[in-house]
Amino acid sequence: MTDLLSKPVRVINVGIEEFDANIRASGGVSQHVQWRPPAPIAAATLRKLMETETARNEANQEALQRLQRAKPVLTGMGVALDTIPGMAKNLFLHAGPPITWDHMCGPMRGAMIGAVLYEGLADTPEAAEEQLASGAYRFAPCHEHATVGPMAGVVSASMPVFIVENQADGNRAYCTQNEGLGKVLRYGAYSDEVVKRLKWMEEVMYPALQKALQASGGIDLKNLIAQALHMGDEVHNRNRAGTSLFLRAITPWLVRTATDLETAASVIDFINGNDHFFLNLSMPACKASLDAARNVEGSSMLVCMARNGTDFGIQLSGTGNAWFTGPALVPDALFFAGYTKDDANPDIGDSAITETAGLGGFAIAAAPAIVQFVGGSAGDAMNYTLEMYEIAVGENGVFQIPALDFRGTPTGIDAVQVVRKGIVPFIDTGVAHKDAGVGQVGAGVVSAPMDPFIKAVEGLA
Amino acid sequence: MTDLLSKPVRVINVGIEEFDANIRASGGVSQHVQWRPPAPIAAATLRKLMETETARNEANQEALQRLQRAKPVLTGMGVALDTIPGMAKNLFLHAGPPITWDHMCGPMRGAMIGAVLYEGLADTPEAAEEQLASGAYRFAPCHEHATVGPMAGVVSASMPVFIVENQADGNRAYCTQNEGLGKVLRYGAYSDEVVKRLKWMEEVMYPALQKALQASGGIDLKNLIAQALHMGDEVHNRNRAGTSLFLRAITPWLVRTATDLETAASVIDFINGNDHFFLNLSMPACKASLDAARNVEGSSMLVCMARNGTDFGIQLSGTGNAWFTGPALVPDALFFAGYTKDDANPDIGDSAITETAGLGGFAIAAAPAIVQFVGGSAGDAMNYTLEMYEIAVGENGVFQIPALDFRGTPTGIDAVQVVRKGIVPFIDTGVAHKDAGVGQVGAGVVSAPMDPFIKAVEGLA
Numbered sequence: 001m002t003d004l005l006s007k008p009v010r011v012i013n014v015g016i017e018e019f020d021a022n023i024r025a026s027g028g029v030s031q032h033v034q035w036r037p038p039a040p041i042a043a044a045t046l047r048k049l050m051e052t053e054t055a056r057n058e059a060n061q062e063a064l065q066r067l068q069r070a071k072p073v074l075t076g077m078g079v080a081l082d083t084i085p086g087m088a089k090n091l092f093l094h095a096g097p098p099i100t101w102d103h104m105c106g107p108m109r110g111a112m113i114g115a116v117l118y119e120g121l122a123d124t125p126e127a128a129e130e131q132l133a134s135g136a137y138r139f140a141p142c143h144e145h146a147t148v149g150p151m152a153g154v155v156s157a158s159m160p161v162f163i164v165e166n167q168a169d170g171n172r173a174y175c176t177q178n179e180g181l182g183k184v185l186r187y188g189a190y191s192d193e194v195v196k197r198l199k200w201m202e203e204v205m206y207p208a209l210q211k212a213l214q215a216s217g218g219i220d221l222k223n224l225i226a227q228a229l230h231m232g233d234e235v236h237n238r239n240r241a242g243t244s245l246f247l248r249a250i251t252p253w254l255v256r257t258a259t260d261l262e263t264a265a266s267v268i269d270f271i272n273g274n275d276h277f278f279l280n281l282s283m284p285a286c287k288a289s290l291d292a293a294r295n296v297e298g299s300s301m302l303v304c305m306a307r308n309g310t311d312f313g314i315q316l317s318g319t320g321n322a323w324f325t326g327p328a329l330v331p332d333a334l335f336f337a338g339y340t341k342d343d344a345n346p347d348i349g350d351s352a353i354t355e356t357a358g359l360g361g362f363a364i365a366a367a368p369a370i371v372q373f374v375g376g377s378a379g380d381a382m383n384y385t386l387e388m389y390e391i392a393v394g395e396n397g398v399f400q401i402p403a404l405d406f407r408g409t410p411t412g413i414d415a416v417q418v419v420r421k422g423i424v425p426f427i428d429t430g431v432a433h434k435d436a437g438v439g440q441v442g443a444g445v446v447s448a449p450m451d452p453f454i455k456a457v458e459g460l461a
Numbered sequence: 462m463t464d465l466l467s468k469p470v471r472v473i474n475v476g477i478e479e480f481d482a483n484i485r486a487s488g489g490v491s492q493h494v495q496w497r498p499p500a501p502i503a504a505a506t507l508r509k510l511m512e513t514e515t516a517r518n519e520a521n522q523e524a525l526q527r528l529q530r531a532k533p534v535l536t537g538m539g540v541a542l543d544t545i546p547g548m549a550k551n552l553f554l555h556a557g558p559p560i561t562w563d564h565m566c567g568p569m570r571g572a573m574i575g576a577v578l579y580e581g582l583a584d585t586p587e588a589a590e591e592q593l594a595s596g597a598y599r600f601a602p603c604h605e606h607a608t609v610g611p612m613a614g615v616v617s618a619s620m621p622v623f624i625v626e627n628q629a630d631g632n633r634a635y636c637t638q639n640e641g642l643g644k645v646l647r648y649g650a651y652s653d654e655v656v657k658r659l660k661w662m663e664e665v666m667y668p669a670l671q672k673a674l675q676a677s678g679g680i681d682l683k684n685l686i687a688q689a690l691h692m693g694d695e696v697h698n699r700n701r702a703g704t705s706l707f708l709r710a711i712t713p714w715l716v717r718t719a720t721d722l723e724t725a726a727s728v729i730d731f732i733n734g735n736d737h738f739f740l741n742l743s744m745p746a747c748k749a750s751l752d753a754a755r756n757v758e759g760s761s762m763l764v765c766m767a768r769n770g771t772d773f774g775i776q777l778s779g780t781g782n783a784w785f786t787g788p789a790l791v792p793d794a795l796f797f798a799g800y801t802k803d804d805a806n807p808d809i810g811d812s813a814i815t816e817t818a819g820l821g822g823f824a825i826a827a828a829p830a831i832v833q834f835v836g837g838s839a840g841d842a843m844n845y846t847l848e849m850y851e852i853a854v855g856e857n858g859v860f861q862i863p864a865l866d867f868r869g870t871p872t873g874i875d876a877v878q879v880v881r882k883g884i885v886p887f888i889d890t891g892v893a894h895k896d897a898g899v900g901q902v903g904a905g906v907v908s909a910p911m912d913p914f915i916k917a918v919e920g921l922a
Binding site: 230231241245255256262372379 | 688691692693701702705706708709712713716717719722723725726729730733829830833838839840863864865866867
């Protein structure tokens with residue numbers, strides 16, 4: 001022992017990174033090994049998990065296979081009321097797990113106010129808020145209506161939605177048209193400008209895109225996503241390539257079916273001005289793919305990971321419609337000028353459906369630009385993706401990472417591995433102001449909380 | 462010595478890789494170090510190079526600065542005869558250094574025959590060939606007329622050309638519209654289908670694009686190239702992102718200025734169907750930038766690297782209009798079904814202007830897909846780019862490699878470093894069939910020959 005300490009100490013540090021940093025700071029040599037203890041779960045649950053391991057692995061392979069064989073195609077559009085199953089005039093869909101008005105965060109309340117104004121059900125934000133608080137309307141998660149919505153994810157009866165059909169299994173998913181960045185409904189803004197834009201999207205963009213899509217015969221979203229991953233997107237926080245490829249696919253049809261040249265040009269301008277347009281196509285593509293993987297008995301694979309700005313909720317293939325939730329965390333982000341983390345709402349939106357399908361944060365090695373804007377390097381992006389293989393059921397057969405020699409992305413999150421290894425999913429995200437009416441204040445990354453995974457694994461056991 | 466060989470031998474192998482491979486094959490342990498001897502140059506030249514080192518480095522920094530400050534903007538289009546300086550009805554421009562009919566390779570002869578037919582100067586390929594062989598027309602390198610052309614690079618009087626203005630220094634460069642892949646003029650094909658397509662490009666696409674460009678006020682190509690590098694292109698052999706971004710930039714103007722919806726749609730369809738369309742914009746962008754770096758006294762920085770399918774030629778900033786040439790090599794390539802390296806013509810085209818400006822093979826770490834199709838890995842792509850820093854004057858201030866943490870691409874090739882370090886430029890390229898009339902047979906990579914660099918350095922000294 002004396003002999004050991006007489007020479008310079010060389011340390012292998014396992015677990016807590018601060019120890020490693022201190023050794024280095026005092027001039028020592030230390031090699032850090034990332035390790036976290038497994039999450040605390042009951043002995044009975046652990047025993048059950050070990051007993052069912054073989055069956056669960058088989059069930060997960062079945063769920064993964066359904067996810068992998070999915071063929072999401074954008075086949076058309078329709079108005080929410082006529083298109084989304086169970087939609088009603090007094091029903092407002094929202095992102096994440098179920099929530100009441102009392103518990104809704106600022107940006108979700110703001111988006112609800114905006115949607116009531118957009119539907120013409122109230123004349124002022126104050127009147128809209130009073131109606132919403134009085135119980136005049138019903139609320140339900142998008143996810144329970146085959147729908148997904150980014151950020152607040154509010155969908156009301158008159159909104160046009162994309163229809164994405166999983167042509168392998170025949171199920172469908174729905175999503176509204178992306179409004180752009182800044183002061184927009186999904187970030188909780190509800191000013192006249194927001195409502196006016198939504199009206200233009202309903203009255204001009206929707207009819208033009210619908211006709212173009214009908215003429216096109218459908219657009220293969222799986223193919224576009226695969227290409228976008230080769231072009232620097234992870235199709236959650238970066239959608240420049242996806243938006244470009246979608247424009248290439250739709251523009252000839254848009255031009256050929258337009259009522260006039262100016263209408264076609266104005267729709268192209270709108271999509272052109274919004275590099276996130278494709279997000280509202282990548283999300284329902286993932287939703288349609290994952291819904292086909294639901295209800296495999298005994299499977300611990302996630303079919304949904306969604307946040308309402310208050311709670312973070314997940315659903316497993318093997319636990320039916322049950323939600324497992326925990327408090328949502330505040331993202332690390334690059335904030336717009338004048339805003340800080342104090343202004344940020346906790347994590348919100350259904351967009352984590354992309355991570356659930358092996359994209360977004362799981363494919364971030366394909367999009368190092370995202371990590372760069374929160375101060376990370378291309379190497380960090382690579383490491384985030386590599387770590388996600390630890391909790392994935394398999395590797396994607398179609399979505400690849402060029403920088404990892406075109407290895408398939410880590411696909412299908414196994415809740416049991418999350419709990420066992422203490423590794424939670426890594427998620428890209430936009431950041432909304434915590435108050436209603438403000439809008440987006442930044443973009444960044446966040447880790448899922450562990451709580452919902454522990455509950456889900458106990459629920460499955 | 463006896464003692465050394467009594468234990469297992471561990472080798473550090475410097476230089477020839479075959480030795481390393483043999484040691485490993487016999488079960489030995491060997492670490493290979495890449496090293497090549499400097500190219501053989503005369504003692505007097507070496508002395509002169511050493512004496513002028515400081516002045517040369519200053520001159521190279523001046524040339525690099527002019528290249529870096531260039532702001533190439535696509536400002537419009539015109540017909541070659543009215544637009545390219547010194548163009549004439551009986552003049553046919555071609556890729557690479559000067560060459561006579563006798564020495565032209567198959568694909569260049571094929572493209573010349575096609576251009577004569579396209580101009581209506583002959584009725585049959587046989588008649589065209591007879592005219593060409595009889596000295597009825599003049600030939601000159603594109604590069605000597607502020608023009609660049611991919612592959613055979615043949616430009617004749619009636620062809621429409623893009624006009625790219627370097628708004629930093631006011632000089633211009635020109636390039637024809639890209640025809641697509643397969644049986645096309647630039648790969649030496651000259652069938653009716655080829656000539657008919659060129660006529661459509663002149664009569665339908667050119668007027669539509671010209672009007673759109675005028676209305677747009679110009680398109681900043683430096684910006685598009687910088688974005689394309691973040692999206693998996695190196696803008697030589699991969700131009701999918703560049704083509705997508707160009708379409709996004711031009712489509713709204715194209716639609717607004719079109720005579721009718723069908724004309725607009727047909728032009729969008731054509732560009733949409735050809736992921737190499739942007740090559741004919743990245744090339745003149747590089748040409749306009751490099752022409753501004755010409756004639757810096759004493760500079761050993763390349764301002765041109767071009768091949769005519771027979772010879773590989775370079776020009777230095779400090780040696781005026783002199784060409785230094787050597788035989789062109791045959792590329793390593795992925796060949797289309799039914800073709801092999803035996804069918805391949807030696808390296809051809811002005812497209813190595815992209816490498817000369819710090820793009821193409823020099824930026825291949827941004828586009829690992831290209832290396833993959835010749836059997837390489839993403840790591841190989843990274844290593845090719847890293848090696849090019851050894852012979853570059855500097856690093857680009859705008860063009861970045863995401864996978865190298867957004868490091869600027871190696872920019873400005875120093876002929877002296879090429880000769881000193883024995884490292885030749887790495888070039889991406891398409892491959893033409895060696896016979897006239899066939900067309901493209903593959904795509905791949907090639908190294909520049911050393912000969913022209915030795916001659917250039919001796920010429921400079």
